[in-house]
Amino acid sequence: MSTTYVLDHPEKGHIEYSDRKRYLWMSSLFMPLFPMMGVAAYFLFDTQWALALPLLFSYVLIPVLDYLLGSDENNPPEEIVPQLEDDRYYRWLTWLTVPMHFIVLIAIAWFVGTQDLTVWSVLVLAITAGSYSGLGINTAHELGHKKPEFERLLAKIVLAVPTYGHFCIEHNRGHHRDVATPEDPASSRMGESIYKFVWREIPGAWRRGWAVEKERLARLGKSEWSIHNDILQSYAISAVLQGGLILAFGWIMLPFLAIHNFWAWFQLTSANYIEHYGLKRDKEPNGRYERCQPHHSWNANYIFSNIVLFHLERHSDHHANPTRRYQSLRNFDGLPELPNGYYGMYLLAYIPWLWYKVMDKRLLALPHINGDLSKVNIDPDRYDEITARYGAGPGAVAAA
Amino acid sequence: MGKFRCPGCEYTYDEDRGDAHEGYPPGTSFESLPEDFTCPDCAVRYKEDFEPVED
Numbered sequence: 001m002s003t004t005y006v007l008d009h010p011e012k013g014h015i016e017y018s019d020r021k022r023y024l025w026m027s028s029l030f031m032p033l034f035p036m037m038g039v040a041a042y043f044l045f046d047t048q049w050a051l052a053l054p055l056l057f058s059y060v061l062i063p064v065l066d067y068l069l070g071s072d073e074n075n076p077p078e079e080i081v082p083q084l085e086d087d088r089y090y091r092w093l094t095w096l097t098v099p100m101h102f103i104v105l106i107a108i109a110w111f112v113g114t115q116d117l118t119v120w121s122v123l124v125l126a127i128t129a130g131s132y133s134g135l136g137i138n139t140a141h142e143l144g145h146k147k148p149e150f151e152r153l154l155a156k157i158v159l160a161v162p163t164y165g166h167f168c169i170e171h172n173r174g175h176h177r178d179v180a181t182p183e184d185p186a187s188s189r190m191g192e193s194i195y196k197f198v199w200r201e202i203p204g205a206w207r208r209g210w211a212v213e214k215e216r217l218a219r220l221g222k223s224e225w226s227i228h229n230d231i232l233q234s235y236a237i238s239a240v241l242q243g244g245l246i247l248a249f250g251w252i253m254l255p256f257l258a259i260h261n262f263w264a265w266f267q268l269t270s271a272n273y274i275e276h277y278g279l280k281r282d283k284e285p286n287g288r289y290e291r292c293q294p295h296h297s298w299n300a301n302y303i304f305s306n307i308v309l310f311h312l313e314r315h316s317d318h319h320a321n322p323t324r325r326y327q328s329l330r331n332f333d334g335l336p337e338l339p340n341g342y343y344g345m346y347l348l349a350y351i352p353w354l355w356y357k358v359m360d361k362r363l364l365a366l367p368h369i370n371g372d373l374s375k376v377n378i379d380p381d382r383y384d385e386i387t388a389r390y391g392a393g394p395g396a397v398a399a400a
Numbered sequence: 401m402g403k404f405r406c407p408g409c410e411y412t413y414d415e416d417r418g419d420a421h422e423g424y425p426p427g428t429s430f431e432s433l434p435e436d437f438t439c440p441d442c443a444v445r446y447k448e449d450f451e452p453v454e455d
């Protein structure tokens with residue numbers, strides 16, 4: 001049983017398309033099983049070691065499956081995209097994940113609050129819950145870019161789980177405007193490690209998000225400290241949720257929630273770090289940056305992690321068409337491409353020397369850069385070092 | 401009064417209606433929007449990219 005979209009196009013003739021990933025997208029509904037799997041295995045095998053299972057899934061199994069299952073050739077024809085966008089099945093899948101993020105955080109908090117656990121187990125559980133809430137930021141990303149008011153509301157609600165209510169505003173109005181420029185706190189620079197980037201990204205995103213919302217409210221003649229502030233609305237839900245968990249399960253929730261929140265944010269930091277590393281838009285004579293081009297994002301076309309992340313890895317098309325729904329995002333040849341899916345690349349990013357070793361050559365070898373460092377977004381603190389090493393212009397990369 | 405459309409995502413600014421969420425009251429001309437106006441839906445297109453819509 002599959003759905004085939006058909007179109008008789010005036011010039012291109014009869015077009016037929018069926019989405020081979022249609023039912024795979026349902027995986028999003030089963031994702032809560034992974035954070036909960038550790039808890040289930042703990043009761044089953046009576047050992048706290050079992051709690052580490054979900055993290056093994058994220059950081060070992062997903063990269064391995066990306067490697068084994070390889071890339072995904074499925075690409076909807078442009079003419080079919082409107083039909084695919086209108087198919088409400090795909091929307092339901094994103095909508096249904098929203099309550100799951102609340103349920104999983106509450107369930108894991110209950111477990112932490114009621115079982116006799118070692119410090120290590122609490123840490124592992126906080127990171128596990130944080131990973132799943134990080135996936136909630138990804139869902140909010142998908143929903144927050146859409147035009148219907150209802151989907152933007154859902155985005156605001158799901159962002160309350162990791163207390164990141166400023167994200168959609170900051171991302172849609174800030175990051176998409178400034179992407180791949182030195183001004184963007186959410187685009188990483190060549191030579192900047194993720195541990196340095198995170199201190200620029202998290203506070204920078206917060207400040208930009210707040211500034212954008214404050215400006216909008218000022219036009220409306222309303223105070224930033226009012227219920228009209230979209231960011232505060234989401235934070236209010238966070239306060240009820242996380243405050244309720246602290247009341248219900250006691251002081252242990254303070255470190256647990258702090259680590260959970262940080263880890264969810266750090267998932268986003270990790271995605272931001274790898275999505276535009278070193279890429280830079282040119283400045284035009286009128287002082288504007290050139291429009292974001294497909295070569296201003298790193299892509300990965302691995303089937304498995306793309307299913308987990310609602311096609312986030314088809315990132316160039318996302319930046320060209322931010323309001324396009326996940327099922328319609330396309331892959332193109334000749335784009336900057338990452339050597340593994342996002343989860344594998346996160347691991348690489350956590351080991352900076354290895355990241356530079358893999359990525360710097362790849363970056364400088366991109367056709368539009370071709371060794372020209374003036375076309376690269378470089379960490380100013382490492383500018384001299386990098387130009388000394390790679391500065392001989394085109395061709396220097398191969399020799400380095 | 402006219403309408404102006406984002407060529408990327410089809411967001412349309414209607415001068416008659418303004419954009420209540422963005423804080424532009426009905427009757428706000430496209431001309432008077434800030435110079436750094438970007439498309440409220442996609443943020444990819446600048447003010448000068450918008451195209452007038454003929455009804």
Ligand SMILES: [Zn+2]
Nearest residue numbers: 406409439442
């Ligand atoms: Zn637009």
